[in-house]
Amino acid sequence: MWNTKTLWFEIAVVMSIFAFGSILFGHFEDHKPKWQRVLKVILVSAIFVALAATVGRIWAFGFLSLPLLGAVVAHLWWLPKHGINGWTAEPKDKYYTLIKAKK
Template sequence: MWQTDSIWFEIAVVSAIYAVGNILFDQFEERTPKWRRLGKYILTLLIVMVLSTYFGRTVAMSVLGSFIIPFLYVHGYYLPQKKGINGWTGEPKGKYYDFRKWDKTIFEKDI
């Protein structure tokens, strides 16, 4: 009944990673357009599916796992050391919004 020898396994793994990521880190993408977030998911899914089809599951999962390297670099070194932003909380929010080139008018209070 439970077989993992189809492309659906890769689809499930990528989907689970994105589901958990969106649940835990959604607050850092609050101003990113929905189409861009969906496009990122679909592109990752297509890359993993093509790699798995042509080069095997080991290569596909290795490439997927290697995506953590830039994540750790950006959040562990670049943001805190170069930009003065906490890589895990995105604070201070003003600097984070500047870094993402988002409009900061949401910080202004209506009087």
């Protein structure tokens, strides 16, 4: 009945990550236009599926883990270095200034 050896499994994994990410961390992306957030989902999904289809699932999941590594570095080192709480992104004005976002 269940078969995880299809590209649909990869799509389900990526979409699940985006769903949970939007629910838990979406408020940090409020400053970005909706079209950018939608484009991000489409591009990441397309790249992930293309990698899984061509070079294999392990490489695709390796690609997916790169943003996780970047997030760890940003939240544990880069944000605190600039006086911003890495967990809550407070103070918000410093956070928005740092990422050059429009409120």
